[in-house]
Amino acid sequence: MSDLLRLSGVHTHVGRYHILQGVDFVVPEGQTTMLLGRNGAGKTSTLRTIMGLWQASAGEIRLSGQRIERVATPDIARLGVGYVPETMAAFSDLSVQENLVLAARDGPMDDGRVEWIFGFFPALKRFWLSRAGSLSGGQKQMLSIARAIIEPRKLLLIDEPTKGLAPAIVGSLIECIKEIKRGGATILLVEQNFHAARELGDKVLVMDNGSIVHRGEMAALAADVPLQEHLLGLSLETHQ
Amino acid sequence: MTELASTDPLPKPKRDPLPALLPVVLALVMLPLVGSTSSWVTLTVASLAMGMMIFIMASGLTLVFGLMDVLNFGHGAFIAVGAYVATLVLLPLAGWMQADSLLSNLAVLVPAALLSMAVSGALGAVVERVLIRPVYGQHLKQILMTTGGLIVAEQALYALWGPDIIPLPLPSSFRGSFVFGDIAIAKYRVLAMLVGLVVFVGIQLVLNRTKIGLLIRAGVENREMVEALGYHIRRLFLGVFMVGSALAGVGGVMWALYREQVHASMGGELTVLMFIVIIIGGLGSIGGCFIGALLVAMVDNYGGFLVPKLALVSNILLMVAILMWRPRGLYAVTSR
Numbered sequence: 313m314s315d316l317l318r319l320s321g322v323h324t325h326v327g328r329y330h331i332l333q334g335v336d337f338v339v340p341e342g343q344t345t346m347l348l349g350r351n352g353a354g355k356t357s358t359l360r361t362i363m364g365l366w367q368a369s370a371g372e373i374r375l376s377g378q379r380i381e382r383v384a385t386p387d388i389a390r391l392g393v394g395y396v397p398e399t400m401a402a403f404s405d406l407s408v409q410e411n412l413v414l415a416a417r418d419g420p421m422d423d424g425r426v427e428w429i430f431g432f433f434p435a436l437k438r439f440w441l442s443r444a445g446s447l448s449g450g451q452k453q454m455l456s457i458a459r460a461i462i463e464p465r466k467l468l469l470i471d472e473p474t475k476g477l478a479p480a481i482v483g484s485l486i487e488c489i490k491e492i493k494r495g496g497a498t499i500l501l502v503e504q505n506f507h508a509a510r511e512l513g514d515k516v517l518v519m520d521n522g523s524i525v526h527r528g529e530m531a532a533l534a535a536d537v538p539l540q541e542h543l544l545g546l547s548l549e550t551h552q
Numbered sequence: 553m554t555e556l557a558s559t560d561p562l563p564k565p566k567r568d569p570l571p572a573l574l575p576v577v578l579a580l581v582m583l584p585l586v587g588s589t590s591s592w593v594t595l596t597v598a599s600l601a602m603g604m605m606i607f608i609m610a611s612g613l614t615l616v617f618g619l620m621d622v623l624n625f626g627h628g629a630f631i632a633v634g635a636y637v638a639t640l641v642l643l644p645l646a647g648w649m650q651a652d653s654l655l656s657n658l659a660v661l662v663p664a665a666l667l668s669m670a671v672s673g674a675l676g677a678v679v680e681r682v683l684i685r686p687v688y689g690q691h692l693k694q695i696l697m698t699t700g701g702l703i704v705a706e707q708a709l710y711a712l713w714g715p716d717i718i719p720l721p722l723p724s725s726f727r728g729s730f731v732f733g734d735i736a737i738a739k740y741r742v743l744a745m746l747v748g749l750v751v752f753v754g755i756q757l758v759l760n761r762t763k764i765g766l767l768i769r770a771g772v773e774n775r776e777m778v779e780a781l782g783y784h785i786r787r788l789f790l791g792v793f794m795v796g797s798a799l800a801g802v803g804g805v806m807w808a809l810y811r812e813q814v815h816a817s818m819g820g821e822l823t824v825l826m827f828i829v830i831i832i833g834g835l836g837s838i839g840g841c842f843i844g845a846l847l848v849a850m851v852d853n854y855g856g857f858l859v860p861k862l863a864l865v866s867n868i869l870l871m872v873a874i875l876m877w878r879p880r881g882l883y884a885v886t887s888r
Binding site: 363365384385386387389390395397401403404405406410411413414415417459 | 763766767769770772773774776777778779780781782783784785885
């Protein structure tokens with residue numbers, strides 16, 4: 313299986329802060345790679361750097377072999393990268409439909425694709441003409457993910473989709489992402505919820521202090537309680 | 553698959569009619585205070601006309617701030633440039649302007665307005681590239697650069713056209729009033745209201761019915777996410793800046809005809825008023841800018857009639873009152 317995304321020695325400075333300090337990893341095509349770590353470890357910064365929202369101050373980022381660390385954010389998006397930020401970032405003044413119209417940048421939305429998304433997220437069909445600002449947190453998260461998949465993308469960067477959501481909604485969201493996985497998507501998923509990570513991840517990366525401190529199979533980490541406690545300060549049993 | 557949160561009650565589109573009712577309520581409250589119906593109609597029409605012209609001039613300013621967080625204190629330069637450029641057409645063809653034929657008048661006015669829009673828009677592109685782009689995200693530098701730009705523009709206009717005020721009489725078809733009994737409504741004010749309404753409806757249609765409009769509305773709210781969806785927000789911003797400058801230019805022509813004179817500091821004199829309007833309306837909101845412009849004009853006209861001594865501070869008082877009610881303006885569309 314080839315590597316869709318490769319980061320080599322990536323450093324990122326934000327103001328005078330040295331956030332990423334030599335990040336190296338690969339994201340294999342067609343798999344879901346979990347990016348775990350404590351708060352402030354650099355997970356969100358990694359996604360923002362890949363997306364070009366913060367520019368890497370050193371190192372290489374390659375997408376399908378093409379260097380993108382100096383490419384502008386819109387051009388990275390047009391290379392096939394979908395981004396779901398931690399803040400959801402649904403355009404609250406726009407309707408659900410208008411949010412998706414914008415995300416379908418290559419032309420009118422494909423009806424089949426929209427129905428496919430409605431299969432994951434029936435609530436979006438119900439609230440199609442409602443302002444996104446009036447949706448609940450879970451519905452906004454659905455919309456944010458739907459926006460990223462309204463057209464086929466090479467790579468999805470998803471930042472903490474379960475954050476702040478009720479447990480029942482988290483369960484549904486995990487099922488949704490599993491469906492997207494079954495469609496063959498390549499996903500780099502930041503998650504604090506270890507249960508979600510175990511359910512979704514094929515590979516796992518653990519960050520600490522701006523660099524990768526562990527990489528391997530998600531199943532292996534899920535089975536190794538001492539390693540979880542060492543890397544994340546918690547174990548799966550205490551974090552259901 | 554679980555139907556994610558679909559059992560939640562159907563959210564209702566949020567409507568907020570209160571700000572839109574304010575001008576109506578204010579006008580009705582003023583009726584008994586003004587006393588005479590004819591004076592009230594005259595003041596109300598004058599307010600609507602003035603408000604529409606201010607809206608045309610300020611609409612670009614609010615979008616520019618909402619979309620890119622740019623404080624453009626030089627926006628008034630486009631107003632003055634627009635008015636001066638119009639004189640290049642209006643003065644040589646003064647005979648057509650003074651002919652008793654609406655067609656002859658329009659045959660001069662329309663090209664003058666189009667030329668003003670073209671020159672102001674092109675100037676806007678240059679200003680965005682040279683003055684604004686190097687200072688994105690730096691408010692203090694934006695204020696310094698754009699204020700400096702306004703001063704340079706004013707001095708350049710004095711150098712090119714001379715220091716004297718240029719008289720600009722109204723076309724003959726728009727002089728005088730429509731008279732209904734003891735009520736007289738100035739013809740030019742009706743024209744200003746119509747043009748203002750057309751511009752407002754046009755902007756609303758673009759913002760609500762086109763993809764470019766959706767992008768502008770989305771960009772005002774979260775420009776980073778618009779970029780992450782694959783759109784170059786700076787190209788969009790350049791377009792908005794040019795259109796906003798062009799509107800300021802045509803607004804300048806209308807304002808000059810309203811005052812029947814052109815001078816280089818006319819734009820600068822309107823800058824504070826425009827900022828009051830866009831702050832009252834909610835930065836980035838076209839609807840808010842429209843209502844804010846009407847309110848400012850109404851307070852100016854009614855206030856000037858009822859309590860002339862309050863005229864100098866009436867708009868500031870209005871802004872304070874609105875911001876105490878709604879700290880982010882009538883229609884807050886950004887978090888700023």
